Amino acid sequence: MGVGVGVGEIHQFVVQAADAMRLNWPPSPESFQELPRPMSSIVDPAWLQRADHQGGLCPRLLFVPELSREDRPAQLRKFAGAMGFCSNLCGLLALVVAIVFGYMQTVEYPLGAVFRMMFYVQGYGKPMTEPVPADLTASPRPGSELFLPMPSGGKMPANGIGMCCRPTAYDEDSVYNSILWYLLSGGRHIDTAHIYGNHVPIGKALKEAAKRGVPRSEVFLVTKVWPAAFGYDATMAAVGRMVKQLDVDYIDLVLLHAPRKISWRMVAAYWGGLNALIGEGDEFSNHDCGDQVTCRKATWKALSELREQGIIRDAGVSNFRVPQMKELQSLGMAPIAANQIQFHPWIPDWQQEIVDFCNAQQIAITAYFSLGGLQSKDKTLQLDDVKAIGKKHSRSSGQVLLRWALAKNVSIIPGTGNPKHMKENLGIYDFSLSPEEVAKIDALRSHQIADDFFFMQF
Template identity: 30%
Template sequence: MVCIPGISMGSRGRGIPSLGMGTAVYPFTGSETMKSAILHAIQLGYRHFDSAALYQSEEPLGETIKEAQRLGFIKSRDELFITSKLWCSDAHHERVLPALKKTLQNLQLEYLDLYLIHWPVSLKPGEFELPLKKEDLLPMDFKSVWESVEHCQKLGLTRFIGVSNFSCKKLELLVFAKIPPAVNQVEMNPLWHQKKLREFCKEKGIHITAYSPLGAKGTLWGTNRVMESEVLKEIAEARGKTIAQVCLRWVYEQGVSVLVKSFNNERLKENLEIFDWMLSQEELQKIDGISKKKGFPGLEFISEEGPYKSLDELWDGEIA
């Protein structure tokens, strides 16, 4: 079993493991393959697992946590860091607490370690789907939704609260927060560095967790560009590493935690082999020179009748 480094998030108990396992598979569904992979990951040493109401992975994750305890892979749920997310159709003041209670019921847990607002937009209550119906897009009442999320933490239903896919400007909309977001989970990889956002979050004491560190190839929102980068291929070959390991090591060296999704047992093991070596300054400079392009622009959230009429409005100029 590998001991994964963790990152402190203040004085509120355990921090967040540097490497975690994502569970988003499109089309969104749970499966025995997912449960088997999660169980193997726990056995290998993974302790951070990322879920969401949208992914339909909460129930299989919860069942697997129980199985891991039964088999003795972990002594208690407290050894794990479990993240889930509030979907847009529940991003309304009165729906947040019931949504989190439903998430905990699905996971068979008494508390989450981290609960995130999935996107800075609301939808008409009801469906959990992507692509979404553009006529259902609504502006989010950030103040009332965040107050409800804060209430969930005060009730002890989640240790930390945060957001996902928020730009610097969107984070500034939370200026009224009594409990500031602990985490902003965003797309980040060697082709999408998020330098401005990382600097802003560092100043504000907000931890960054990176999703799609390999470009999310093979998903609805993914791209092949990361894994097909000639620069990354050259670095990997020279180092005797995989391209995935180079990507994960690069993200780790930026001081953020990272989520990677794989249900392949060998790749799960390879993902853990990033902590005992470093990229050289020359390699970092080469990666810095790769053309930048966001993999998931979020076109699904753009509509002439919705709150965001352009990608620039959604990302506040951070798309280029």
């Protein structure tokens, strides 16, 4: 990460400034009533009732057509007070925008900074991951634990923890506590990425866990190279930074985070509910490695050499389609160890083709959004068939869906900062689904809820 104003500092500044002005945005009539007079008496109430405030950020003012000489000074003072308030508010917003824009120019991955800021704000004032008791030591690993073989001869635990996309994955104390809780609870598979910006607290938690009975050799550590760092030299440098930030001698698995550079347009299309089909003709901009195919090949060459040097144990991909995986296989370098993709019972046909190819090529699959993801999780957990299976086994709907993925020989990385939920996720080894139950969940693929999911085709 670059040097600059931190996300926390930006948010703290905004909160303090707003508190100083005694203002919540958008403003309510009550907030103006609390402001010192004379301003509160001349704000147009109709403006306050508008949801869009298209009339501008500053409140529309009430004017009196004719003023007596005696009333003019008081009304002018009211007008000046209102304009002063407006100036303070608009100036504050401009300052915040300037600070954020300046901060974005200092970070290595601006898109990652945006997501961290979003989740930081989302988690503001909410409980973070509780500290781990100083006397807590490691619990036994789950019984009947499952593993997926790696080309290096190593084994990837099939049940991991994802360190993305929630407030506790970006707050440093929560990251440290989450990883320590997870490892001491018996978990051994950690999934993160360079763009998440949480390598340092993860590394610290690994060191502390080792002191409490969890050796580094038992932990399977996964991270990813963001497309902005594609290219031979850039990838070599990026992995070097990862190793240093994590404070480890080696990384078990390094993935290419996506097959091409992710643009703001793609993010907007994804979150806007549009399936974004990104053409192969787009090139990596502002990079020396050339077009996207050349960049991917150069990056794979770097990972292959790092694998030979023992700095990484295996190399893999994420969000790759079949032609892109074949492209890397044609190089005759490191075998593709894994492909991390969105996977759950509602994947479309083209995503199932990726799964089938990986199974045929002995490429391990890791699922993200196993429960449906940020958009649909609440709906998937309420499906009658899933709840009925859970009731039969005295398990939650979430545990049923996670166990279904394991039945498909897919590893899972559910994310949570709650120690109780970590234990529940690790507890799915205590039961299994019958072939009939697996088939019943398979059949949910045709459920209308499938229309609620969005996928990016890179």
